[in-house]
Structure formats: C-alpha cells, structure tokens
Amino acid sequence: MAQNQEITHDFILQFTGSKKLSDIKDLKLDIGLDSVDVAVFEKLKNLKSLDLSNNNIQRLSTFFLPKLKSLNLCNNQLTDFTFLSELSTLEEVYLEGNFATFSDKYIVTELIPTLKNIDRTKCSSLQKSMQVIKSNIISQLQKIYEKEVEPNHPNGIPESEFEDVVKQLKKAFYSSHGNEKEFIGKTHKYRQFLVEKLSRLLGLYSEKGTMPKKRRRIENEVYRVKGDGDNGEECQVFTAIKNKNTASLPPVPDYDPVHFIKCHSKDDNQKDNKTRVWKCAFAPKHLNGCESPIVASCGGDSVCFIDCSTGKLMKKFKQTNEDFFALAWTTLMIENKAMNILAVAGYRGIIQLIHPPQNITYADLKGHTKYVGSLLFHPDNATWLFSGSADGKIILWDIGVPTLPEYNTQYSQLVVLKSPGGDVLNLVFTKNHLVAGCDKGCFAWNFPEKDSKIQREPSFEVILPKLSKSDDKLVDSVVRTSKDFIITKCPMQGCILVWKMTDTLAVVKQGKSKVTNATFLEWTHTDEPYINMAVNDDLLVCGDDNGSVWIYNLQNIHKNVAITKNVLAPSQKLEWPKCNVPADMEQLLKKDAKVIINCAAVSQDQSYVVLGTENNLVCIWKLNKEMD
Secondary structure, three states, X not given: XXXXXXXXXXXXXXXXXXXXXXXXXXXXXXXOOOOOOHHXXXXXXXXXXXXXXXXXXXXXXXXXXXXXXXXXXXXXXXXXXXXHHHOOOOOEEEOOOOOOOHHHHHHHHHHOOOXXXXXXXXXXXXXXXXXXXXXXXXXXXXXXXXXXXXXXOOOOOOHHHHXXXXXXXXXXXXXXXXXXXXXXXXXXXXXXXXXXXXXXXXXXXXXXXOOOOOXXXXXXXXXXXXXOOOOOOOOEEOOXXXXXXXXXXXXXXXXXXXXXXXXXXHHHOOOXXXXXXXXXXXXXXXXXXXXXXXXXXXXXXXXXXXXXXXXXXXXXXXXXXXXXXXXXXXXXXXXXXEEEEEEEEEOOOEEEEEEOOOOEEEEEEEOOOOOEEEEEEOOOOOOEEEEEEOOOEEEXXXXXXXXXXXXXXXXXXXXXXXOOOOOEEEEEEEOOEEEEEEOOEEEEEEOOOOOOOOXXXXXXXXXXXXXXXXXOOOOOEEEEOOOOEEEXXXXXXXXXXXXXXXXXXXXXXXXXXXXOOOEEEXXXXXXXXXXXXXXXXXXXXXXXXXXXXXXXXXXHHHOOOOXXXXXXXXXXXXXXXXXXXXXXXXXXXXXXXXXXEEEEEEOOXXXXXXXXXXXXXXXXXXXXOOOO
C-alpha cells in the first residue's frame, strides 16, 4: 500500500469490513504510513486497541479515545511522546523501535495515571524511582522559591510577571547544578520535564503540602489568560438594580456554635493552623446505627467523619502525599443492604471510594492528569459519578457495586467532557443537564434520553448577570436546590445569584444563554475564591472571609414572590463567636482574627450547620430550638 495513503473514515470502514465506526474495537494499521491525521480516530468511540506499529511515522498530534486501553507504536520514527497526555484510559503502550529514551518512559508514565505497562515494564516499578527524582526536585525548587521568589511576591505572582518568575526558578535550579547542559544522565529529559512543570506549579502548590501565602489552589490562576469573550462584552451589568437592601427574606431560626474541632492537622500536630478544610457533606443516612447526623470533611491528607451531636471524631482516613479537595456521598444496595459510600479526590488526581464503617478505600479511579476539585453523584443513578478537574475535563464514571467481603468492583469511564472554562470547580445536575462552575465561566451539557449521543463540548455557556464590571469569569460555587433552582457565586460581586434552569433553557441561542430573571442575594464583597455554599431545601448557607455565616430563607424565591429588582439581605448573619477555648485555639476564635470559611454543609433536618475553615477547623452550629 502506498505510503501516502490518506486515512479517512471511509477507508477505515472498508479496511476493517465494518458497517459503523462505533462497531470497531480493534484497529491495526501497519501499512507503511509516513503520517496520519489522528483526528480521524476520534470518531471510533468504542476503540479499545490501536496498533500503528511498523510504519514510518515521525510525529503525532494529541488525540482522545474514551475507551482506548492499548496502543502499539513500535517501529516508527517518533522522538516525542507528550501527545499521549490526553489518552486518560490507556493501560498499556508499546514504544520499542522508536527513539524513546528511558526518560521518555518516565514522562509517559507521568502523563498517564492509568498506565500499567510500558513496553514490557510495569509502571509501578518505574514510579518508585520517579518519586525519588520528583521529591528531590520539589525540595530544591521549594527552597529556591521560599528564598528568592516568595519574599518579593507575598500575595502571589501577577500575570505579567509569571513567565519571568518561572525563568528565575529554572535558572536558579540549574545554576545549583552547574548549568542545564551538565544536568545529564539517563533520566535528564525527565528531570528537565519536571523542572519545567514544577516551576510553574510551585508558585501555587508543592507535594510537600505548602502553598504561597496568597490563597490559591488552581495551577494556572496566577497567570490566568483571558479567553475568547473575556473582554467583558458578554457581561451583563445590571445598573437598573438598586444595590440597596430594600427588601428582605423571611427569617430563620437561630443557630448556636457548639463544637470547634481540629481533626485535619498535619502529622496530628494540634498546633497546625494552616491545613485547609476544603469541603464537607452530611451522609445521606446515619452510619453504624448512630442516631445523630454524621458529617464528612476533607482537607490536607485526611478525610474525617464526625458525630455532630457530640463533636466526636468517629473515624479518620488518611492518604500519604494527598491534599483532599472534594468529596461526594452515594448510597448503594450491597447484598440487599443500603450502604453509604464516599468518593474523595484531590491533588493527586485520583478518585478513591471509601466505605466509612470499615474505613477502607476499595477502588482508585485514575483518569485525570491534574488535581480533582469537584465530585458529584447523579441524582437518579447511584453509581454514576462526575469528576471535574484542573485538566479541563469532566469524567462520568460508573463506579459499579462492590461485592463483599473482598470489595471487588468493576468501574468504567462512560464519557469524558471538555471544559472550555478550564478548571472545573463545582458541579450540579438538573433538568437533564450537567452544569459546571469553572475558572472561566459557567457551562452546561445536555444529557439526553438513554442511548442518545452525549456531546463532549458543552451544549451552551451560561452568561451570568453581574452587579459590577469585571473581566474575571470565575464561578467558584454552584449549588442546586430541591426545587431545581440553581445558585451561583462569583468573587468581587458582593452577591449570590438564584436562577431557574427552565428559564435559562428557554433562551439558549448560538451556544449561549443569558440569565435575565435572577434574584440577587446580598453577600460580602471579597476577591477570595473557593468559598463554597450549601443548600438544603429552603435554607442556603455561605461563609465569608471574616468568619461570618450568611443564612438565607429561600421560601419566597421558590414561590416566585421575591422582589428581583432589589438585592435581598440575608435572613440572618452569624458572626464569628467569642468563646472560652484552649490556648492553642484562642487566636483562631478571636473576633478580630482573619478567618476564611471555605465550605458549608446543612443536615437533612436543618438541625446542624457545619463549616470548614482556612485554619484547620471544622465548626458545628446547632439549631436553637428554644428560639425556633
């Protein structure tokens, strides 16, 4: 066959004798190709094995296949293998007969978390050596950062200076090793890859669990580049809305602070005031026959399970080299019994499934290449789990049902969605749509009836109204009420938006939908991101960067009787309490101390409100029934 044969869909169908591209699960093209347009493969949604061996291919572009497990590239002319980074389900790859160095194998293993074998080598045997190399480089870069960069940028690195800082870190690192050319050895290419990658990451995070003083967790936030439409042209600034609290919401009962718990401390050091509690959520049903609600919280290297009535730490799950950012509950029927399962994930990009009563993790779901910041179980399918990541992907998993006592389970990726908004911070599902709050906007994907095709690209972008002009499109918190209203929050706006999905679906035009019928709720005016709201029925709760708890009664909004031309004041605002506490916690509870509340959760009966803070506290507030 001619070496310049163009690979088209028609050619593949004829070559394989298949009637439909979706029927093809294995494809072998050892036909002397010099090049191939890999975009043609993306229609092969069920392809599990691709063999491009024994060709003369010198270069391949990045491509994605949602079910690909095996890729054979042997005996080509390839010198760079970073194009493999999007193959998030790949388990084995063959590179022999190319110009693949030992470093290239390390790089490929670093890029693909799901990879089990590379050529005839188990990736687990490579990862031990890789971790030693990575730890050494991180340690050295961390010291350089703390000495040469952080003193000049205590509040983070401005976008205009980011590339210069990266060059500064790399230059200082290589200077400590003589120079870059002398940084040699069989793994030099992998080391250079890590230095480049980690120099960019270090201004925000290192595997040692430290961050610069500026509050950030997103890899690219310090040098966020404006995308298409980020010039403010799509921003609706509601100048007609009076930014005055001329209307109010119905009252809510009072809540009293009852327990302040330090349970996420690094190395169990009770003086740790730096570990951040990122998310908390109540279990769907009480665990272990316990009468009281159990709340799970995640932060640092641990996930904690707390009895709200006593403030007692029931169980604690720890994972080395992890910083947990997200969690989500589901209830599975296991051997005819309802059992709660918790999914957790964070910096490593690996989703772990935990059975709390046994305090064990029984599955590791690998598919993301960067940290996972959001998890959501489908409201109607208990085994469907959405995961959103800083790699700009949302993966829908079927986690399956484990069999006891071994906890054997079969899980799979059902679909991988692309987020044009970058980092996926929060997810909700309503009206057959998945809605994502992202680093650069809010997007929705339609999930049609069963057996219909799900598009990887979003169905439309949600254009949110604002009270002040801002080029920043960050949507850092999204929740859904039981009435199918969606609530969103953006920093620097001083408000929270409540809007209805059905209204938004009715005005979708050219891939965008402007929210015009929204209710504005007063909230603090701050640029602090990642302050997550919580809602249960008519009760909405959100903390702020001063330790206050803003509580809203949404009853009138759900009845469509709220006045939308005014910014509505909260039903109640709870100030950070003044308490008699042990000396090591006194500073944390002083009224004038800086306390950022990262997350909130409301129990099913609204008896408890739980908050997670920037300074390693899980705070439990209890309904004051005497004042109810």
